[in-house]
Amino acid sequence: MTTGAQAGDAPPFGPGVANITIEDARRDRPLGGDIWYPTATPDQYAIADKSKVWKMAPADQDGVPADGVFPLVVVSHGMYGNTLNQAWLGSALARRGFVVAMVNHPGSSTFLRDPDQTRQLWDRPIDLSRLISFLTEESVYKDRIDRERIYAAGHSLGGFTVMLLAGAEFEPGRYERVCASEDLPVACQVLTGWSIAKTDGDRIEMATSRRDPRLAKVISLDLGGTPVLSRDSLGAIDIPVLVLGSGRADMLDQEAESRALAAALPGDKVRHVELDDAGHFDFMGVCKPEGFAILEEHEPGDEIVCIKGNAERMEQHRRILSEILAFLKT
Template identity: 45%
Template sequence: MKHILHMTALALAMTASAVVAENPVTALADLQVTDDRTDRPLEGFVWYPTADTQAVQTHHGNPVWQGIEAVKDADALPGKYPLVVLSHGMYGNAMNQSWLADALVAKGFIVAAVHHPGTSTWMRDADQARQMWDRPRDVSRVIDHMLSDPAFANLIDDDKIYMAGHSLGGFTAVALAGGRYDAEGFEAFCDSHPAELVCGIFDRWQVAKTPEDKAAMQADLSDDRIKGFAVFDLGGTQTFARESLAGIDEPMLIFGAPRDIQGLDLDIESRALVAALPMDQVTYLEPTTLSHFDFLGVCTDKAEAILAKEEPDDVFVCQHGQAERAAEHAMIAAIVAASFR
């Protein structure tokens, strides 16, 4: 029923993806998507390869989160690179997977991410959150922008565009792969599972509560320019029509996170998604030590103490969040890079 890539079989993939001839340094640029959606501005970052080592600084860090080493606005290393677009989780932001962006640049990728309006750290407008169909469209807009931006268009191999999403970003990934919202099926699921997290979120945000919104959610939000997906412990599997999942025809690398630290129910999320997808398109990993928040950054040595004082309800995001998480990141990045070749 599933393709499961066991941890003991990863050495070849990790070795193959770890060697990049130019040994690039990570460069960082601000991203502002300029298009006709003035009602939904998109901002974030682009990470890309450079040979410049003169002005390396720490970016995206704070007292809780370790940053990455990058050169701001450096000249790009000439070449053609695959593009990966990242989608953060609920109330996350474009920096959440900067660790992955940094690792992918080292392996010869360009990476872009934006803050999704309505569902990001600093933009929690309820009306924008309601328009959940705009999340996958945000990713398509980023691709449009990157392929037309004079700074990056000539650097991108447009036959090698990929996407990765965490949590609600995993929902975004599945929609872009061809998953279609199933209003009746999701309503029936929530009637029988009223305490399920995704049901409460969609109800609180008033997602698909009007005929117009329901039609927008049920539209085809896929983007056939994207040639492969990485889905990190997604939430929202039960929102998708099973027949649409069965019709997805792009490679899907799916991680489930079984370590129960405020995590999601794998039986109704990642495992259910894998069961619904075509067998020949799925690689599924469920490392026993992986938790939902291991897809965020590595925590500083003072992070748990700071969170205990300032945000005590959030301390769990940094449990096992230093050396163990860094090791998980190395494994995840190597597998994603190998999958996106």
């Protein structure tokens, strides 16, 4: 058990966490994940040591929730990611008075890779709407959530997902044009590899708006997928959007992704910050000092996620968290 807040940081709450299972009519697509919430014991939390590669986020497992009503942030992980990827953010926001919930998206998460579910990419924003409905209407947390302050944040493919939730729309014609070029954006390589929008039915489903009017603000964390989004739909988004990009551009072309997204959004609704020397994986958890070498030996190619992944990443997390808190509290 750890006692005392982190050096130089004394948030008012502790970071409680619990597992959640979404119980609704979608029996074909079960959802499970984690919910982070404020506790009244800021000095009480544990840090598990479950990984040889990753540092675990501070967590009071099943801790007693603090009294009060708090904003809700739903978080969407990236391609083949999981709820642990942004656990650091869930823990940090819970300590500062937010409820944070995240699910593993079937088809595009670490251990759920059924190709039919992967192809049904339109279900990712629906997952988040289901999560919001369950938490605000059915769950034991419903009386602790401020329904006027519901936000969404997503990393990489999760950024694409939350933009769809905000009102962005997939444009089949644009997708076909952009992804027919010789110099394919990363998003095209992924989407075509997943056979996205190959049939008439799938094109209709992908192009259908998945906007959730309950959403008050949205945060894009180095998203991938801007090239296939309708510019008209982006220009019509009527809620504030924080666009965070990675200045190191080690995975995604910022000109085609975060910069293009910010340019297409209404000027009075967008804040775009390109974090100097941040990489795509700096929005994920902190690696242990030995994490890079372990992945290099046992999972060659995956070690990229731990480049500058320790002390440098902790500094990036401070900057990311600062930007998010300023945006959500404005």
